[in-house]
Amino acid sequence: MKKMLSVLLAGTMMLSMTACQGGGETPEGGMEEKLQVALCMSGPVNDQGWNQSAYEGAKAACEKYGYELSYSENLGAADIAAAYADYAIAGYDVIIGHGFEFGDPALEVAETYPDVTFICTEASASADNVASYVMACEQTAYVEGVIAATMSQSGKLGAIGPIQGDSLVKIINGYVEGARSVSADIEVQTAWTNSYVDTQLAQEAANAMIESGVDVIKHCANACGNGAINAAVAANIWCQGDSYDQSSLAPKNILDSALYNMDVVLDIALGSVADGSFKGDVYNLGMSDGAVEVLLSDNLPQEVVDKAQAAIDAIKSGELEIVPNFTVE
Numbered sequence: 001m002k003k004m005l006s007v008l009l010a011g012t013m014m015l016s017m018t019a020c021q022g023g024g025e026t027p028e029g030g031m032e033e034k035l036q037v038a039l040c041m042s043g044p045v046n047d048q049g050w051n052q053s054a055y056e057g058a059k060a061a062c063e064k065y066g067y068e069l070s071y072s073e074n075l076g077a078a079d080i081a082a083a084y085a086d087y088a089i090a091g092y093d094v095i096i097g098h099g100f101e102f103g104d105p106a107l108e109v110a111e112t113y114p115d116v117t118f119i120c121t122e123a124s125a126s127a128d129n130v131a132s133y134v135m136a137c138e139q140t141a142y143v144e145g146v147i148a149a150t151m152s153q154s155g156k157l158g159a160i161g162p163i164q165g166d167s168l169v170k171i172i173n174g175y176v177e178g179a180r181s182v183s184a185d186i187e188v189q190t191a192w193t194n195s196y197v198d199t200q201l202a203q204e205a206a207n208a209m210i211e212s213g214v215d216v217i218k219h220c221a222n223a224c225g226n227g228a229i230n231a232a233v234a235a236n237i238w239c240q241g242d243s244y245d246q247s248s249l250a251p252k253n254i255l256d257s258a259l260y261n262m263d264v265v266l267d268i269a270l271g272s273v274a275d276g277s278f279k280g281d282v283y284n285l286g287m288s289d290g291a292v293e294v295l296l297s298d299n300l301p302q303e304v305v306d307k308a309q310a311a312i313d314a315i316k317s318g319e320l321e322i323v324p325n326f327t328v329e
Helices: 050-065 077-089 100-110 137-151 166-182 199-211 222-235 262-274 302-317
Strands: 014-019 036-040 068-073 094-098 117-121 130-135 156-161 187-192 216-219 238-243 254-260 282-285 292-296
Touching: 036 050, 036 077, 050 068, 050 094, 050 222, 050 238, 050 254, 050 262, 077 094, 077 100, 094 100, 094 262, 100 117, 100 130, 100 166, 117 262, 130 262, 137 156, 137 166, 137 216, 137 238, 137 254, 137 292, 137 302, 156 166, 156 199, 156 222, 166 187, 187 199, 199 216, 199 222, 216 222, 222 238, 262 282, 292 302
Parallel strands: 036 068, 036 094, 094 117, 117 130, 130 282, 156 187, 156 216, 216 238, 238 254
Antiparallel strands: 014 068, 254 292
């Protein structure tokens, strides 16, 4: 098997490979060839958020099943189809696209490469060789809205997203719904940066919100959103993390982090490849599946922890259903 791979891709995309443990011997005594898996991401692999969670989840699943993992980072929308095609031409068996924007290109390329399995997160794409795994991020957002509205002194919250798409709009709307369950009069200011990686844009949006009286900032803007956290820390207001435990970015200011457990999601997805049960479809995973959760900070008073935990328990039990809302307000 090749140990190095060279592909021609546009922009700032970077390619790397990690050899995961596993595999065995063929009956002839030679080493069994490992299944090759590629992970495509919109931002840097070390963003302490959306993309890092995917990389770590894919790496763990590949180690479990004895697959070999490569990854591409910082892919723009115009790069995705080419990245998919290059991996398919290079002989990769499974290609993972992390984010809703990877869905349509997967359908486009998958038709040309029917023997390659395409897995997308937060997309609605499905075909014989394409499956999407959608996380109920609106559930975590609802709980974060409850927390934010309870902690706010000004009655003004801020929510910052990157590029509008169903998987992100549902987060902002879930957050608003959760906040309004605490106070119908709560004000939630929203902003879209149109970038997944430009931290300055999120910082500027957050600063504008802070100047207008917002005292809690939530983001779902991938690496870009780290700028919002920086603004919250500088202004000494509360903030909320996304995709990953972001408490190290704002230990004194963070209220919680919405965790998207990509190790669970990609274990399910790659496990279906391993046992031969893979089927092209759209699969929905939520709190009760362990796919998403809210990590509560020690900065929260006990009464707020109790309120948040009550919402979490109600969602897990099915008593409280958070319906995804894809309407841009």
